[in-house]
Amino acid sequence: MFVVSAPGKIILFGEHAVVYGKPAIAAAVDLRTYLYVGTDNDENQGHSAGDENTIRLQLPDIGLDHSWDRRNLVWPSSISSQAQSRLDTVFFTRLQKSCLADIPDALHRVAAATFLYLYTHIVPREIAGQTYLVRSNLPIGAGLGSSASISVCFAAAFAILAGWTQTAIEVPLAMTPGSLLTAQSPLELINDWSFVGELCMHGNPSGIDNAVATHGGAIFFQREPAIRRPIAALPPIKLVLTNTGHPRRTADLVAGVKLLRDELTSTTTAIFDAIEHLTEEAYSAITARDSVCDKQLDPRVSERLQTLFRINQGLLLSLGVSHPKLDQIRASATHYNIGETKLTGAGGGGCAITLVQSDTSPLALTQFREQLETPEVGFKVYETTLGGKGVAYASETVSATLYRSLEGAQLQSRGNWVYW
Incomplete structure (x- = not known):
């Protein structure tokens, strides 16, 4: 049994x-x-902990619990x-028709389809069935990369099961690894397959x-030409970070931005x-070398940002991807003179980030939080640390049932995490 984690x-x-x-x-x-990978002692789904033919996927945060016979x-x-580099759309369609017909919920179907597509393309057929339990501190659908974080966890766990990455995890005999990968580093492998999940x-x-x-930290990223420049x-x-709680896909x-680009190509290109x-x-x-002054962001750099x-x-507003709730956060930040606010991620709700000015008082931050977290508004405000570590793994000793009961900091504090 083991756990993988991604930010x-x-x-x-x-x-x-x-x-x-x-x-x-x-x-x-x-x-x-x-992502917990191991056995389960819950027999309510028609299988027992010793059923090596059953693959069970659980995402309690979205209410998904489904099993398949491998x-x-x-x-x-x-x-x-x-x-x-591209999705095998013929196989993907066949997979959905054959294995997802009894999952009516659209969000559940997307999660299950991603899981099965990666599973069948990475994990050898002879690998015994396991329970795959996803827990998260990340709000779902809030622009914080929750789907990518899940995809990275899937790719990392499946690569471990397939023997494509060398780890300190003892894999049971029923899950004997195959040939170890030598052409790619583990992080390159996990990143490439998690992109397939995306x-x-x-x-x-x-x-x-x-x-x-996958990599953690901070990056300057460009897709074409391919540039990944770590900061x-x-x-x-x-x-x-303020989560509106407003759902969006x-x-x-x-797709909406693509439609706008197709209709007004020169205008959107300029944007x-x-x-x-x-x-x-x-x-x-x-x-810049002088971006930090006395361990603080230089005031000139802060003003520029x-x-x-x-x-x-x-510019994002002009693309039609903002939302009135995001505008509400921006108005509150302006009222308390905290700093500029923008959406993060796809927009349409989700989360906003506010760049806090160096002279912002603790009282102003408290008032900002209290105004947005009232029951009438219902937002959730976080002060966050940027640039954390990437994908990791750790051995686990408890069953899925016990792991399911863990909350918040308990998930991170268990085990000795190893980062590739």
């Missing part, structure tokens, strides 16, 4: 434009997803450690979410170009 992310600059080959800056946050799954003709979920992902969830020493940037918002320029300006400011935050939000 969520926020995009500081470059949302949506990154899908069209423009750069973005993203950073891991200290909110994570955990002998009845649709399998590809062969398995390769080399991740696909293809299952979103159709046209940028790749930035799974890259941050080695992220300066101390104080952010407040990334795929729908990305994407402007986002590109401000992202590059932000990167230059963040990575405030301006770039404001412009970036305006």
Whole structure:
């Protein structure tokens, strides 16, 4: 039994434009997803802990609990450690018709389809069935990369089961690993396969979410041409993260921007170009040698980032991906003079990030939080740390039933985490 874990992310600059080959800056946050792989003593689903033919997927945060007989799954003709650059849509359709017909909920179907697609393409058929239990401190569908974090966990766990990555985990005889991978590093392997998971979920992902969830830290990212430039020493940037709780689907918002681009190509291209320029300006400011003064973000750099935050939000608003609830957060931040606010991720609800000014008082932050967390408003406010570690694994000794009862910090505090 073991657990893998991956962080969520926020995009500081470059949302949506990154899908069209423009750069973005993203950073891991200290909110994570955990995937338990092991046995279960819950017999309510028609199988016992010793049933090696049963594969059980549980995501209690969205109410999904489903089992399959691995002998009845649709399998590809062969398995390769080399991740696909494109989704096998014929196989994906066949998989959904054969294995997901009894899952009516759309969100459940997407999660289950992603799980099964990666499972059948990575895990050998002879591997015994297990329970796969997903727990998370990340809000679902809030623009914090929850789907990528889950995809990274799936890819990492399946690679361990397939023997493609060397770990200190003792794999049971019923799960004997195959040939160890030598051509790719574990992080490259996990990142590539988690991108396939993102293809299952979103159709046209940028790749930035799974890259941050895999590697952690902060990166300057560009899809075409492929650039992944780690920001080695992220300066101390104080952010407040506010979750509206308003549900939305990334795929729908990305599709809406594509429709706008198809209808008004020259206009949207100019918007994407402007986002590109401000992202590059932000990167230059963040990575400058004098960006930090007395262990604090230099006031000149802070002021520049405030301006770039404001412009970036305006451009995203023009793409039609903001939401009145995000505007409400921005209005509150302006009222208490905390700093500039922009959406993070796909928008349409989800989360906003506020870049806190250096002279903001603790009282102002408290008033901001209290106003937005009233029962009438119902938002959730976090003060977050940027640039955390990436994907990790740890051995586990408890059953899935016991692991399911853990909450919050208990998930991270268990075991000795190993980072690839």
